[in-house]
Amino acid sequence: MIASIRTASQGRWAITISSVVLLTFFLISILAPWIAPHDPVHVNLAVKLAPPSWEYPLGTDHFGRCTLSRLLYGARVSLGFAFLIFAASLGIGLLIGTLAGYIGGWIDLLLMRFCDGVMAFPNLVLVLGIVGLLGPGLWQVVVALMMVQWVYYARMIRGMVVSMKEQNFITAARMSGSSTGKIIRRHLIPNVLPPIIVMGTLEMGWAIMDISALSFLGLGIQPPTPEWGAMIHEGKAFIRSQPELMIYPGLFILFVVISFNILGESLSERLGVKRRY
Amino acid sequence: MISYLTKRLLAVIPIILFAIFLMFALIRLSPVDPAEAYLAAAHIHPTEEILAEKRQEFGLNESLIMQYVQTVKQIVQLDFGNSYVTNTPVWQEVVTRMPATIQLAVSSILLAVIVSVPLGFLSAVYKNSVIDHFSRFLAYLGASIPQFWLGYILIFVFAVQLDLFPVEGRGSWQHFVLPSITLSLALIAIYTRLLRASVLEELEKVYVTYGRTRGIKEKTIMVKHVLRIAISPMLTGLGMNLGKLLTGTIIVEQVFSWPGFGRFFIEAILNRDIPVIQGYVVLAACLFIVCNLIVDVLQLYMDPRISWKGRTES
Numbered sequence: 211m212i213a214s215i216r217t218a219s220q221g222r223w224a225i226t227i228s229s230v231v232l233l234t235f236f237l238i239s240i241l242a243p244w245i246a247p248h249d250p251v252h253v254n255l256a257v258k259l260a261p262p263s264w265e266y267p268l269g270t271d272h273f274g275r276c277t278l279s280r281l282l283y284g285a286r287v288s289l290g291f292a293f294l295i296f297a298a299s300l301g302i303g304l305l306i307g308t309l310a311g312y313i314g315g316w317i318d319l320l321l322m323r324f325c326d327g328v329m330a331f332p333n334l335v336l337v338l339g340i341v342g343l344l345g346p347g348l349w350q351v352v353v354a355l356m357m358v359q360w361v362y363y364a365r366m367i368r369g370m371v372v373s374m375k376e377q378n379f380i381t382a383a384r385m386s387g388s389s390t391g392k393i394i395r396r397h398l399i400p401n402v403l404p405p406i407i408v409m410g411t412l413e414m415g416w417a418i419m420d421i422s423a424l425s426f427l428g429l430g431i432q433p434p435t436p437e438w439g440a441m442i443h444e445g446k447a448f449i450r451s452q453p454e455l456m457i458y459p460g461l462f463i464l465f466v467v468i469s470f471n472i473l474g475e476s477l478s479e480r481l482g483v484k485r486r487y
Numbered sequence: 488m489i490s491y492l493t494k495r496l497l498a499v500i501p502i503i504l505f506a507i508f509l510m511f512a513l514i515r516l517s518p519v520d521p522a523e524a525y526l527a528a529a530h531i532h533p534t535e536e537i538l539a540e541k542r543q544e545f546g547l548n549e550s551l552i553m554q555y556v557q558t559v560k561q562i563v564q565l566d567f568g569n570s571y572v573t574n575t576p577v578w579q580e581v582v583t584r585m586p587a588t589i590q591l592a593v594s595s596i597l598l599a600v601i602v603s604v605p606l607g608f609l610s611a612v613y614k615n616s617v618i619d620h621f622s623r624f625l626a627y628l629g630a631s632i633p634q635f636w637l638g639y640i641l642i643f644v645f646a647v648q649l650d651l652f653p654v655e656g657r658g659s660w661q662h663f664v665l666p667s668i669t670l671s672l673a674l675i676a677i678y679t680r681l682l683r684a685s686v687l688e689e690l691e692k693v694y695v696t697y698g699r700t701r702g703i704k705e706k707t708i709m710v711k712h713v714l715r716i717a718i719s720p721m722l723t724g725l726g727m728n729l730g731k732l733l734t735g736t737i738i739v740e741q742v743f744s745w746p747g748f749g750r751f752f753i754e755a756i757l758n759r760d761i762p763v764i765q766g767y768v769v770l771a772a773c774l775f776i777v778c779n780l781i782v783d784v785l786q787l788y789m790d791p792r793i794s795w796k797g798r799t800e801s
Contacts, residue, residue, distance in 0.1 A: 326502070327502060327506070327509065330502045330772055330776060331730075331768070331772050331775065332729070332730025332733045332772075332775050333730060334730075334737070335767070335768060335771045336509075338734075338737070338753075338768075339765075339768035340513060341756065342752075342755065342759070343510075343761065344517050345517070345519065346756070415631065423633065423634070423635060423738060426633075426635045426738075427737075427738070427753055427756075429753075429756060439633070439635075442635065442636055449639065449642065450647055453643050453647075456636070456639055457643075459636075460633060460640070463633050464631055464632055467630075468628070468630075470631075471627055
């Protein structure tokens with residue numbers, strides 16, 4: 211999509227900077243309880259909609275909750291759940307994709323037709339449909355995103371496994387008596403890793419966007435849990451008087467997602483992963 | 488050509504059956520059964536009698552296979568049932584709201600094409616120039632900015648601060664400006680880079696060198712030959728990103744209170760209006776598939792090098 215030719219040093223810089231930004235956000239999400247100045251859900255109507263001060267560095271929202279603390283805790287929700295979705299959908303995709311590719315036959319056919327079916331939907335439409343039928347809520351959103359995402363991993367991994375199965379080193383391993391489990395573990399998985407890393411990095415960005423979009427629509431994280439999309443939703447009511455309430459969380463989403471995208475693109479060039487979109 | 492089209496059209500059927508099946512399975516798997524959801528949405532106090540009556544009416548007492556066959560039969564006749572909330576047929580609700588959404592989508596696509604064709608073309612011709620860097624920046628921005636946030640930022644700057652455009656609603660052309668920009672940025676990001684990549688690819692081809700040695704004007708080569716061929720992958724991009732556009736309308740309609748199909752869908756989700764949810768998802772899948780089919784056919788016309796025959800086999 212954004213694939214472009216860059217010099218090696220530019221690529222390295224992009225990787226360094228985006229990694230540093232992401233590392234910072236990961237640290238924030240882990241250390242939130244220690245670095246946040248206030249309890250993010252503590253309501254104090256006496257100081258509602260307060261301007262920035264030493265006590266509240268970024269001011270407060272309409273419940274008098276500290277905006278900075280909510281932003282820092284928000285990193286926890288966004289990154290945490292994005293990672294969970296990534297890990298779970300990768301796990302399912304890896305299992306199904308390897309099985310389909312390695313065993314082949316009608317099992318392969320059946321599983322891949324299922325993946326095609328899921329891919330025939332526009333992504334977020336299906337996610338919304340699933341959330342709509344299961345009911346709004348954080349876990350429903352996580353399940354819905356997982357149900358849609360794993361097929362992409364499964365398809366990709368299956369394709370790589372099929373093309374690799376016939377290569378000589380696999381035949382050699384089989385001839386020297388390696389078991390199926392060992393061949394999958396020792397030979398297939400290490401070879402399919404680079405594209406997974408690239409796709410995973412990009413998917414983290416998408417997952418964060420999707421989680422925040424669903425929370426914004428009122429279908430994901432329910433108040434008072436601090437989450438960036440939900441904060442924008444709450445802050446929009448004060449667009450005339452206190453626009454920063456909805457500007458800050460958006461900037462946080464933008465920074466994190468753009469870092470994941472830049473890192474993903476740079477890695478895909480670096481690792482020589484060809485992408486179709 | 489006829490046989491190609493027939494084959495492609497036939498291939499659509501199993502996908503749509505699968506879409507209906509997926510929705511059907513999810514409804515049965517969900518913890519709330521349709522009869523309860525109906526009573527909750529219609530604000531009727533649930534008693535055992537009414538529940539049993541509704542279950543009978545919805546055919547929930549039949550076997551699962553019979554229910555599925557029944558659902559497919561109804562959907563084929565465009566009967567998605569009645570909305571639990573408004574009690575009017577879903578299809579009718581969709582038809583009345585569709586024009587607003589289509590207008591928004593079309594104006595966004597137009598805007599995206601108007602911006603990204605010159606931008607993508609120039610950033611390929613002047614590779615690594617300022618314009619190329621700008622388009623790369625725009626591509627990252629468009630791919631990473633949350634659409635709902637972009638919408639509010641535009642409202643804040645152009646409606647609240649500068650008071651140039653209305654905040655929400657639909658009516659005059661001014662109402663189109665902010666939603667279309669919001670929706671098209673993500674598309675601009677994709678199309679610009681797609682066109683840039685395909686123009687760069689074309690510039691490597693022999694015919695460009697040949698044209699130059701023949702002394703044909705650079706401008707003629709670029710516009711008449713390179714751009715004409717390079718634009719074809721953009722069409723595929725248009726089809727592939729239709730899903731993005733569709734989900735984009737859901738969010739943008741919500742931000743700008745645009746009275747379209749997407750907003751109706753969100754309301755339905757919040758109300759657990761099962762027929763509407765099912766109808767939306769199935770129709771969205773159909774739309775997605777049909778548009779991709781149209782794009783493929785268009786592409787065959789644009790680029791005669793892709794043979795009808797070759798396509799039929801794949």
